[in-house]
Amino acid sequence: MAIEMLYFAWVRERVGMGAERVDPPADIATVADLIGWLAGQSGGHAAAFEDAGRIRAAIDDRFVGLDAAIGGAREIALFPPVTGG
Amino acid sequence: MAIEMLYFAWVRERVGMGAERVDPPADIATVADLIGWLAGQSGGHAAAFEDAGRIRAAIDDRFVGLDAAIGGAREIALFPPVTGG
Amino acid sequence: MAAIDPVIDVRVQADDFDVGVELGRLEALGGGAVGSFTGIVRGGDGLIALVLEHHPVMTAKTLRQIAEEAAARWPLLGVTLIHRHGRLEPGARIVLVGTASPHRAAALEATMFLIDWLKTRAPFWKQECFADGGKTWVEARSADNAAAEKWGAAHG
Amino acid sequence: MAAIDPVIDVRVQADDFDVGVELGRLEALGGGAVGSFTGIVRGGDGLIALVLEHHPVMTAKTLRQIAEEAAARWPLLGVTLIHRHGRLEPGARIVLVGTASPHRAAALEATMFLIDWLKTRAPFWKQECFADGGKTWVEARSADNAAAEKWGAAHG
Numbered sequence: 122m123a124i125e126m127l128y129f130a131w132v133r134e135r136v137g138m139g140a141e142r143v144d145p146p147a148d149i150a151t152v153a154d155l156i157g158w159l160a161g162q163s164g165g166h167a168a169a170f171e172d173a174g175r176i177r178a179a180i181d182d183r184f185v186g187l188d189a190a191i192g193g194a195r196e197i198a199l200f201p202p203v204t205g206g
Numbered sequence: 207m208a209i210e211m212l213y214f215a216w217v218r219e220r221v222g223m224g225a226e227r228v229d230p231p232a233d234i235a236t237v238a239d240l241i242g243w244l245a246g247q248s249g250g251h252a253a254a255f256e257d258a259g260r261i262r263a264a265i266d267d268r269f270v271g272l273d274a275a276i277g278g279a280r281e282i283a284l285f286p287p288v289t290g291g
Numbered sequence: 292m293a294a295i296d297p298v299i300d301v302r303v304q305a306d307d308f309d310v311g312v313e314l315g316r317l318e319a320l321g322g323g324a325v326g327s328f329t330g331i332v333r334g335g336d337g338l339i340a341l342v343l344e345h346h347p348v349m350t351a352k353t354l355r356q357i358a359e360e361a362a363a364r365w366p367l368l369g370v371t372l373i374h375r376h377g378r379l380e381p382g383a384r385i386v387l388v389g390t391a392s393p394h395r396a397a398a399l400e401a402t403m404f405l406i407d408w409l410k411t412r413a414p415f416w417k418q419e420c421f422a423d424g425g426k427t428w429v430e431a432r433s434a435d436n437a438a439a440e441k442w443g444a445a446h447g
Numbered sequence: 448m449a450a451i452d453p454v455i456d457v458r459v460q461a462d463d464f465d466v467g468v469e470l471g472r473l474e475a476l477g478g479g480a481v482g483s484f485t486g487i488v489r490g491g492d493g494l495i496a497l498v499l500e501h502h503p504v505m506t507a508k509t510l511r512q513i514a515e516e517a518a519a520r521w522p523l524l525g526v527t528l529i530h531r532h533g534r535l536e537p538g539a540r541i542v543l544v545g546t547a548s549p550h551r552a553a554a555l556e557a558t559m560f561l562i563d564w565l566k567t568r569a570p571f572w573k574q575e576c577f578a579d580g581g582k583t584w585v586e587a588r589s590a591d592n593a594a595a596e597k598w599g600a601a602h603g
Contacts, residue, residue: 130500130572131584179570182505198502198570202587205499205530205571206486206542206562215344215416216428264414267349283346283414287431290343290374290415291330291386291406310474311467314485318466318540323489326482328555329470333479384474396594399484399559406551438552 122147124191126159128169129200132176135169152178153187155197170199177202207232209276211244213254214285217261220254237263238272240282255284262287297362298369298391301354303345305377308387313371317391322368326398328388328406334381337422343376343385346414350374357408361390363446364404365397372405374415404442411439453518454525454547457510459501461533464543469527473547478524482554484544484562490537493578499532499541502570506530513564517546519602520560521553528561530571560598567595 123144133139145158153173160170170176178185179198191197208229218224230243238258245255255261263270264283276282298320302308310329317325332341358370371389379385388405392398417429454476458464466485473481488497514526527545535541544561548554573585 127502129502129570130574133500179502179505182502182508184568198505200502200570201572201584203567203570204573204585204587205501205569206566206591212346214346214414215418218344264346264349267346267352269412283349285346285414286416286428288411288414289417289429289431290345290413291410291435309467310470311465314466314470314483318485318487319538321487321489321538323487325485325487326555326558327470327484328551329474329481329483330551331474331477331479331481333477333549382475382477393489395484395486395562396559399482399555399562402482403552403555406555 122192124155124194125196127196127198129198132169132200135165137163137165150190150192151187152180152185152189152191152197155191156187156199159199175201207277209240209279210281212281212283214283217254217285220250222248222250235275235277236272237265237270237274237276237282240276241272241284244284260286297367299355299358299362300369300371301351301358302373303347303350303354304373304375307375307384308373310384310387313373313387314389317369317371317389320368320391322391322393322398324392324395324398326390326392326395326402328386328402329384330386330406332379332381332383332385338381338419339422340381340420341379341385342418342420343379344416344418345374345376349414350376353413354409357405357412360408360445361401361405365390365392365401366394367392367397367401370401370405372409374409374413376415378420407435407438407442410435453523455511455514455518456525456527457507457514458529459503459506459510460529460531463531463540464529466540466543469529469543470545473525473527473545476524476547478547478549478554480548480551480554482546482548482551482558484542484558485540486542486562488535488537488539488541494537494575495578496537496576497535497541498574498576499535500572500574501530501532505570506532509569510565513561513568516564516601517557517561521546521548521557522550523548523553523557526557526561528565530565530569532571534576563591563594563598566591
């Protein structure tokens with residue numbers, strides 16, 4: 122199940138890239154599972170995802186909670202809480 | 207005790223002038239007294255001041271209640287409730 | 292709140308004003324948050340114009356007092372109040388309230404306060420002129436009084 | 448509230464905007480009451496610029512949803528939301544919220560709602576750049592979340 126990942130702000134900086142294609146194993150069912158799995162992919166990923174509580178997510182351009190199922194997702198964005206306005 | 211009167215909006219229209227100099231008798235002590243006295247000065251004044259509850263006042267450019275004393279007043283303005291903004 | 296000495300700009304004029312220029316002045320004060328309210332003559336029901344009469348000596352003074360009251364209640368860097376008088380046709384601007392503050396809630400709450408107080412305390416009177424020649428003095432609205440009263444009495 | 452179909456104008460852009468022109472469009476809708484909030488980069492503490500990053504696909508869509516939520520809650524004739532991205536120096540405009548309504552309270556309450564929701568729901572991230580070369584991502588503020596939450600959940 123290939124997923125297009127998008128990263129923003131310090132998540133992007135720590136991972137070291139703004140986008141990547143990942144193929145997590147079948148037992149990765151939720152956004153939280155995905156974050157835990159991503160944290161093991163590199164030192165940069167580990168730094169970005171060491172505290173899942175600071176991460177927000179969107180699946181296919183819709184905000185979701187970390188408990189959201191990722192089945193069928195084409196694109197998942199991970200980022201810090203927003204600070205616009 | 208000569209007082210410069212100023213009238214605005216429909217008070218001005220009914221009285222028929224925007225300003226006049228008046229010299230009320232000594233027993234006219236408050237704005238309400240003055241309004242009652244003015245109502246007897248002409249048909250226009252009577253139409254303007256038939257309902258004192260609809261009149262607001264300022265003495266020497268400060269808003270006052272109808273119970274305010276007029277002793278020492280140089281100028282008194284009478285007008286309807288304001289409708290700016 | 293009195294730590295900041297705000298720039299208060301109050302004008303009573305027949306001429307129109309430029310909202311972009313006025314708000315630009317407030318933006319330049321460095322607060323980060325600028326709020327505004329613009330009141331415009333609304334057409335409909337055959338209205339062809341409003342005529343705004345005012346008490347020439349009291350108006351600017353009253354607007355200044357209202358601006359100072361807002362500055363006593365919120366941390367404002369600037370308050371701009373412009374109120375037009377004379378004949379104004381539908382679509383014409385009547386009044387501008389602008390505020391600058393370090394805090395967005397302060398800027399917008401003060402804007403609301405200023406227009407509420409201005410409606411019930413500034414010595415202006417509106418006459419409506421209709422296409423059929425009729426003229427009517429606008430009556431004060433109890434809703435406006437209620438809106439003003441929710442802010443409580445003057446501090447001063 | 449759904450009786451009025453408001454003019455919603457949402458833009459995400461690097462370029463500056465003209466507040467007078469934008470509010471002029473809202474004034475022309477005939478409501479009589481136009482409210483606005485402008486957010487500006489505040490200097491101080493050695494800040495030389497903000498860099499605003501955003502999620503290019505989601506931002507305009509999210510701003511439109513926020514504007515539609517405001518239109519579902521207040522009788523609005525128009526909502527304008529403009530949010531800049533990229534590098535912005537102190538004094539630069541960041542965001543404009545503008546509303547038009549027949550009612551002044553609706554215009555100003557909706558303005559407050561829009562900026563509160565925009566701060567906590569629109570996918571923008573601010574990085575502060577300092578004179579000494581330091582860069583810091585701005586942390587989300589709990590006060591902003593509290594301000595947004597006081598308006599309750601989305602209707603849709």
